[in-house]
Amino acid sequence: MEIELFIKKIKELKVIAMEFYSSAQEICEEENDSFLFTTPTGINGYWDKLPEKVQVLSQKSQESALHLISLIIPVLQSSPILDKSDERDVGICAKKMRSALKLRDFRSWDIEVLHDEGTVLGVSPPGQSDDSPLPPDAAEKSFFQSIEKLEGIIQLLKITPTYIPNGLPQKNPKLSQSYRPNTAFIMMPIDSQDPELDDIYDVYKECFSKFGVKAIRADDIEHEDVITKKIIEEIKTSEFLVGDLTNERPSVYYEIGYAHSLGRRVMLYRKKNTSIHFDLAAYNCPEYKNMKELKKILLNRLEDTTNRKPDNG
Numbered sequence: 001m002e003i004e005l006f007i008k009k010i011k012e013l014k015v016i017a018m019e020f021y022s023s024a025q026e027i028c029e030e031e032n033d034s035f036l037f038t039t040p041t042g043i044n045g046y047w048d049k050l051p052e053k054v055q056v057l058s059q060k061s062q063e064s065a066l067h068l069i070s071l072i073i074p075v076l077q078s079s080p081i082l083d084k085s086d087e088r089d090v091g092i093c094a095k096k097m098r099s100a101l102k103l104r105d106f107r108s109w110d111i112e113v114l115h116d117e118g119t120v121l122g123v124s125p126p127g128q129s130d131d132s133p134l135p136p137d138a139a140e141k142s143f144f145q146s147i148e149k150l151e152g153i154i155q156l157l158k159i160t161p162t163y164i165p166n167g168l169p170q171k172n173p174k175l176s177q178s179y180r181p182n183t184a185f186i187m188m189p190i191d192s193q194d195p196e197l198d199d200i201y202d203v204y205k206e207c208f209s210k211f212g213v214k215a216i217r218a219d220d221i222e223h224e225d226v227i228t229k230k231i232i233e234e235i236k237t238s239e240f241l242v243g244d245l246t247n248e249r250p251s252v253y254y255e256i257g258y259a260h261s262l263g264r265r266v267m268l269y270r271k272k273n274t275s276i277h278f279d280l281a282a283y284n285c286p287e288y289k290n291m292k293e294l295k296k297i298l299l300n301r302l303e304d305t306t307n308r309k310p311d312n313g
Contacts, residue, residue: 002075003158009068010151016064017101017143020057024050024103024136045133046103058101065101069094072150075157084283085263086153093146099130100143106130110257125277184208184215185234187255187266188244197246200271203291204242207298210310213240235259240305245285246271253277267301269294 024046031049042048047055072090076082092108099106108128134142186204191197201217208215221230235241235258243256243266259266268285270276276285288294299310 002071003154006068006072006154006157009064009071010147010154013061013064013068014144014147016057017061017140020054020061020101021136021140021143023054023057025140027051027054028136041133043104043131043133044102046135046139047133050103062098062101065097066094068150072154072157076153079157082153082156083263083265085260086156089149090153093150095128095130096146097143100134100139100146102130103134103136103139104130105132105134105138105142107132179237179239181239182213183238184213184240184242185231185238186215186217186242186244187235187252187259188217188242189247189249189252190217190219191247194247199291200244200246200294203294203298204244207295207302207310208240210299210312211302211306211308212311213302215240215242231255232258235264236262241266243268244270245276245280246274248275248277253280256280267298267305269298 027050028046050058069090073087076087076090079086095108096106106128107130108126110126184204186201188201188204189197205215216234218231218234221234235255241259241264243252243259245252245268256266256268268280268283270285270287272287272289274287286297288297303310
């Protein structure tokens with residue numbers, strides 16, 4: 001029932017948006033024909049040229065678009081196939097459509113890890129902006145590109161089964177076709193001078209073992225190749241991924257960012273009072289104050305993820 005409603009709402013949105021862009025382009029073309037025309041430079045350069053009745057069309061379109069997004073998000077969140085990356089895409093679509101309907105150019109960029117031959121040099125934070133004016137024809141193109149992306153997500157929702165019996169694919173839908181069952185890769189800081197990190201790692205290994213899963217981290221990998229390449233392979237093929245943000249290591253952020261770029265879900269945790277940087281602040285990342293608390297929350301998470309009870313033997 002929801003899918004039919006989404007399709008209906010998109011059709012209605014297209015009609016009113018086309019009416020707005022048609023009127024906006026006509027007005028701007030008239031301005032172009034005037035010898036007094038100057039290319040707008042301010043954030044609302046094109047918007048301010050529109051009469052109130054045309055601005056009202058835009059405002060109605062914005063309300064319609066944001067209402068549609070508010071209907072899609074809960075359905076997407078309950079989907080066994082779509083995940084956080086799809087939810088983020090829908091959010092970007094909402095912002096792009098809103099900006100395009102205000103004749104502005106919306107841009108966003110992800111976190112960029114600066115590295116040289118495996119050595120992390122620094123991190124450039126993500127961001128977004130819509131502070132540049134956009135002519136109506138370009139704004140229309142941007143708007144309908146977002147609509148097309150939304151329609152693609154709705155099509156995926158339409159063909160998604162309402163139930164997948166195995167709890168793992170349901171919670172981790174974008175596993176590689178070549179993933180290795182009962183494996184976990186722990187992305188966490190490694191420091192021989194900090195024995196507590198080994199205690200944390202031992203908790204992860206113990207908890208996963210209760211579900212028949214072997215967990216490893218980077219220093220456990222037997223390799224004859226470049227270590228970074230082996231880590232990437234583990235991220236691609238492990239059935240479970242965990243990211244521990246304790247000590248805020250750039251290398252851990254890099255690995256988690258790579259996992260997210262593949263559409264993989266990562267279980268995030270952090271020691272109490274650890275700050276979360278950049279885009280990961282939007283993700284669920286429980287704190288733990290000691291090993292006992294970490295063990296408790298991780299076992300609960302794995303029980304929910306696998307639909308199995310831990311082996312307490």
